[in-house]
Amino acid sequence: MATDSPDEKWNTAETEIMQATYRALLAHGYADLSISRIADELDKSKAALYYHYDSKDDLLVAFLGFAVDRFETTISTETGADPNDDLEHVIEKLLPLRPDEEQRQLQEVMVGLRSQAMTNEAFREQFTRLDEQIVITTEEIIQRGIDDGVFRDVDPTRIAEHIQATINGTMYARATTNRENAAAATRVSLSSYIDSELRRNA
Amino acid sequence: MATDSPDEKWNTAETEIMQATYRALLAHGYADLSISRIADELDKSKAALYYHYDSKDDLLVAFLGFAVDRFETTISTETGADPNDDLEHVIEKLLPLRPDEEQRQLQEVMVGLRSQAMTNEAFREQFTRLDEQIVITTEEIIQRGIDDGVFRDVDPTRIAEHIQATINGTMYARATTNRENAAAATRVSLSSYIDSELRRNA
Numbered sequence: 001m002a003t004d005s006p007d008e009k010w011n012t013a014e015t016e017i018m019q020a021t022y023r024a025l026l027a028h029g030y031a032d033l034s035i036s037r038i039a040d041e042l043d044k045s046k047a048a049l050y051y052h053y054d055s056k057d058d059l060l061v062a063f064l065g066f067a068v069d070r071f072e073t074t075i076s077t078e079t080g081a082d083p084n085d086d087l088e089h090v091i092e093k094l095l096p097l098r099p100d101e102e103q104r105q106l107q108e109v110m111v112g113l114r115s116q117a118m119t120n121e122a123f124r125e126q127f128t129r130l131d132e133q134i135v136i137t138t139e140e141i142i143q144r145g146i147d148d149g150v151f152r153d154v155d156p157t158r159i160a161e162h163i164q165a166t167i168n169g170t171m172y173a174r175a176t177t178n179r180e181n182a183a184a185a186t187r188v189s190l191s192s193y194i195d196s197e198l199r200r201n202a
Numbered sequence: 203m204a205t206d207s208p209d210e211k212w213n214t215a216e217t218e219i220m221q222a223t224y225r226a227l228l229a230h231g232y233a234d235l236s237i238s239r240i241a242d243e244l245d246k247s248k249a250a251l252y253y254h255y256d257s258k259d260d261l262l263v264a265f266l267g268f269a270v271d272r273f274e275t276t277i278s279t280e281t282g283a284d285p286n287d288d289l290e291h292v293i294e295k296l297l298p299l300r301p302d303e304e305q306r307q308l309q310e311v312m313v314g315l316r317s318q319a320m321t322n323e324a325f326r327e328q329f330t331r332l333d334e335q336i337v338i339t340t341e342e343i344i345q346r347g348i349d350d351g352v353f354r355d356v357d358p359t360r361i362a363e364h365i366q367a368t369i370n371g372t373m374y375a376r377a378t379t380n381r382e383n384a385a386a387a388t389r390v391s392l393s394s395y396i397d398s399e400l401r402r403n404a
Contacts, residue, residue: 031321108320115317117378118310119233128379135384161384162368162391169371176319177330182337182363189364196398 009069017042017052018066021059026105030112035059057120060113064126068133075137083145087194090137095167097187104174111175131168135160142198151198159197166190211271219244219254220268223261228307232314237261259322262315266328270335277339285347289396292339297369299389306376313377333370337362344400353400361399368392 010018020042028037035056039046053059075093079086096103117123138160145151170186173179212220222244230239237258241248255261277295281288298305319325340362347353372388375381 111317112320114374114378115313115320118314118317124378124380128381131375131379131381131384158387158391158394161387162395164384165371165375165388165391166364166368167371168374169367169369172316172370172374173333173367176316176326177333178326179330179333182333182366185360185363186367189360189367192360193364193395 010066014052017049017059018063021063025109026102029105030109057122061122061126064113064123064130068126068130071130072133079141083141083148083150084199086141087138087145090141091163091167091190094134095170095187097184107171108175111172131164135164138163145198154197162193163190166193212268216254219251219261220265223265227311228304231307232311259324263324263328266315266325266332270328270332273332274335281343285343285350285352286401288343289340292343293365293369293392296336297372297389299386309373310377313374333366337366340365347400356399364395365392368395
């Protein structure tokens, strides 16, 4: 739907603030983020930010909304061909096999933001929306694979929820333990899960 | 090993403090926990707690160590019969299908404590130890099942890491989103995963 595109939902000023927030989060982490640091990245005054958002939390909730919209747009652009490739692409996007520095920092930032969802209902709604969006995207790819006859006739919701939980758990462990090899093992086991649950003749 | 038993590692005073901490965490949640509230549960003065622990964080790190020891002892007592039942038992312990109020609160408390592991190395070490312990326990059960001929000849580490990631991700989503049905779906998919990966003639 055209009305759902980020271009229409987010005007230029807002988009610039969101991009500055992203850079500030990567540079300083969630714990050390401040309106000042976002303003520095934006090269504007704090007042310019407070014109758009009432508080840091208000801005971060908007940032999460922006991230979900962006994820939705990116995935819909980058998928649509082979369901096998599409599924692999979504998983690699969320849980890179060999994350580079930016991807690692982004995962830490997301875990930091998500910890706020325990006590802040506005954050919680955004993470509910994010998880929902990931599951819907995965379900659609699986359903397409079933319709095309490349996947077995499974329950797409069950498989999508399982993939989502495994990705979340791996990201979470990466940010909260020193078990570096565990993340790699899970990433491999996820491909193996998809092979045995979805692929015909596996 | 006898020297590893919680009884020898934790003296009576320490055990009472740990039990009071557990009750205080369930009653107030991680965010609102204080030394005063633990002291109230213990029916002693704050000074009595500071005699044993330098700070609230110091006490909570000890609490996590206590929880890991307790988990280890409980599981080794409650398992050892049929590998299928043992695996189901461990999963049900960590991720109850229908969590009661106390189990729900405990999960929230653990997610709250774990969020500290992002920035506090002592917390991180305890969660590394906890996850390691859960994976080792699961691996041992799977290996026993393979040796007994009830499970297929799989890589126990890969399956154990996958189960662990899925459990962590489900617990995490339960505490940070409003997707209530998602947790139930993942719990069911986990049983189905074990069926298809491990059980012969599945």
